Amino acid sequence: MTSLGFLIMLTGVLLITNVQLMSVEDREFQTGVLRAVGSNRRGIFQSMMVENLFQGIIGGVLGLFGGLAFGQAVALYLVGLFGTGELSVQPVVSQEAVILSVVIGIVLSIVTGILPALRASRVNVVEALRGIKVKFREKSSRNLAAFGVLIIIAGIILLLYNGVFEETHQVFWSSEGWDSLEEWRMLMMGFGFSTGGLGLVLSRFMDRVKAFNITAITFWAFPSILFVVAMGNWVADITGFSIEILILGIIEIVIGSIMFVALNLPIIMRGLRNVLIKIRGVKGVGQISPALISSHITRSTLTFAIFGIILTLNVLVATLIPTNLGTATQIEEDSKGVDFAVFLSKPEAIIPGTSFSDELYKIDDRITDVIGFKTFQPNLDFTKFIALEDPLSSDFDPITDLLPIGTGEFKPEQIRGNASDYSDPNWRYAFYLDGFPDGVRESLVSDPSDDNLLELSKKAWDQFFNPKYKMTAYNVSSALLAVFTGEIELSDLELGAAGPGGTLAVDPLEGVEPLRDVSGNLVENPIVFTDSFLLPVGLQIWIPMNTSSLGFPIYQAFTIGGSLDSQRAGGFPLGAELGFGGGESDFSAILGTLYLPEHWAVKTNFLGEANGQTLTSRGKDQYDSFLIKTNLSIDDPQLEDIAQAIEEFTNTNDEGYRLLATDNFVASSVLTYSRIESTLEMMDRITSFLQIYVTFGLAIGAVGMGVISVRNVSERKREIGMMRAIGFPRSQVILSVLLELVVLGIIGLIIGVINGLLVSMGFANMQNTALVIPWEELGLYLSFIVLIAVGSGSIPALVASRIPPAEALRYVG
Secondary structure (H helix, E strand, O other): OHHHHHHHHHHHHHHHHHHHHHHHHHOHHHHHHHHHOOOOHHHHHHHHHHHHHHHHHHHHHHHHHHHHHHHHHHHHHHHHHOOOOOOOOOOOOOHHHHHHHHHHHHHHHHHHHHHHHHHHHOOOHHHHHOOOOOOOOOOOOHHHHHHHHHHHHHHHHHHHHEOOOEOOOOOOOOHHHHOOHHHHHHHHHHHHHHHHHHHHHHOOOOOHHHHHHHHHHHHHHHHHHHHHHHEOOOEOOOOOOOHHHHHHHHHHHHHHHHHHHHHOHHHHHHHHHHHHOOOOOOHHHHHHHHHHHHHOHHHHHHHHHHHHHHHHHHHHHHHHHHHHHOOHHHHHHHHOOEEEEEEEOOOOOOEOOEOHHHHHHHHOOOEEEEEEEEEEOOOOOHHHOEEOOOOOOOOOOHHHHEEOOEEEEEOHHHHOOOOOOOOOOOOOOOOOEEEOOOOOHHHOOOOOOHHHHHHHHHHHHHHHOOOOOOEEOEOOOOOHHHHHOOOOOHHHOOOOOOOHHHOOOOOOOOOOOEOEOOOOOEOEEOEEEEOOOOOOOOOEEEEEEEEOOOOOEEEEEEEEEEEEOOOHHHOOOOOOOOOOOOOHHHHHHHHOEEEEEHHHHOOOOOOOOOOOOOOOOOOOOOOOEEEEEEOOOOOOOHHHHHHHHHHHHHHOOOOHHHHHHOOOOOEEEEEHHHHHHHHHHHHHHHHHHHHHHHHHHHHHHHHHHHHHHHHHHHHOHHHHHHHHHOOOOHHHHHHHHHHHHHHHHHHHHHHHHHHHHHHHHHHHHHOOOOOOOOHHHHHHHHHHHHHHHHHHHHHHHHHHHOOOHHHHHHOOO
């Protein structure tokens, strides 16, 4: 919000500067008189700055009350948007807010008044008194070139910061020096300063437009390369992404694009003129309007710059929602056809001739597949807890090293179905992993596509189901221990098993030493997969398989070899919903579950039939969790009806499943789409608010359009009179006024759309998703820009068309 507010405030600065420049032009005659009667340049400059200062104080006070009114409206809107109607929203005015608003008004008045005041102080006395409009052209000088050299030196220092002054970074002349966001921060600033200074130096020896075009192109190109090419490709780790880099990139892109268009505006207008004069009915206007735009480059630049900045933000916000969240089709692809999950309160009953899965097929013929799973929660029985240290070791501490982590089973037919290995496309449930075992993890590229991840996931599943496969244990530990000992807070944990921050790195265990036994041999264990985001890949853990005759657990060592994806389609469907502050179940949900292959699951008293039938053992196909596939789309409302029918079949006394099983079962269901629906809705609401917030900046553009159109009519009375005198009808005069505004608005629109899409492409590349362009909203912006231009210019254009030619020809300004 602060960043958006800063950029919107920048558009206000441009508008104020534009208005003050027009005020200077409007008072050239009076300024010439002051110079003629003895006022020096310093006095004129000071008088204008004092005038601006008072305007800033008044504007700051008015801005305070306007900000309070706008803030109250925004707060009330948020109350309705997020459904918090019980909150009472009251404006709070602090002494700091009052002082800050006045200070900002004063600072803005000073900053925006410097250029107009300098122009006023440099008015030529004779030309001003004669009514000649003066073009202020700054000449390159030795001082300007020397200043450019200093800027170049500053840019080189910033570039050398990477790898020279800061040795943790790589030098920019190597490919490794372009693969982190911290390095790109210095690259963008370094090349920006260097090329800016180069433009100043070259402007002394060559045409200024050509010299500064180099600066403009560089300013625009480097952040564009970051967003379009580097982000997600060269820059693999985006965990350090900060708002500063985003703002820096947007500012450089906007400055570069606006500067380039401004420098080449006469060329663009000549091209527009050549097009317009070929269109029947606007030939005369086509000769005049482009020339009028070129005659006031500064004013025209400030006008389309306002729209360029605002529309960059609007397009960015409008594109983020469909790009970040994707479509229901993408979600369905990620879910691999699983529409919802059903959980029983205890393992299903063994009923001759049928099963819970068979009964589910009978409930609704739209159900196409039911995949049953075994899971087990140790609850308060510490003999079934997972150990983080060897229970036979002298370092074992039962207080910190035993955790109530759940266990589960994966069978080959549940995942692979009839597929033989990873190369077979006929997988039943090809679920994604984001952490991989040895032999697979090393193949992970820095910017994996979904297809890459799916292929690696299938290879990992093959290792999981291979009873002969063992993975080295590594010298990593769970950060949970640090939480238990009070060394860090839970909120400070680096979540994710695939690397710091949960990002996909080439190899998160690169450089980590493997564990060795007392004889120096590598410690290798069978592997398990986990849906916990707190247990890293490579961690050695001990799972109780059975209980001895004396009541002590018998442990088997395993290595965590895979991490189930926690992002796509809401994450692994059997993973518990995460909640904080709800008690014991929340803690269990945080810890997650460890899933054993069938080879090991059948050797436990908790998931299989070890040692014959016992009170805790299960039948071969006695499941408690089920993934359901249907022939409906993943966001179809009818899925909720099917899930409700399953719950009624299972939970109704003396009916359905309770009647078949002669026992009380409780079923609950979770729709795959509902796992992310709340996130979708919240993001949609936030973006809706941001869209309104940044669209508020278009009001600044509308005001700017209105001021410019009024000023144009007042300033060009003589030209309008000449147009009317040589036969231009009123409609052509109106069109000439409106056309100038429409052209400037569309230039700003084009700049905003291109820049907004470039930044949005960076976000899409970061998340490895396709950029979704909201064409309807872009068309709406185009219509809105034209509407603003027509609305702002209509009244002044009508006034201009009614100016008598004789009166206009006598006008001297």
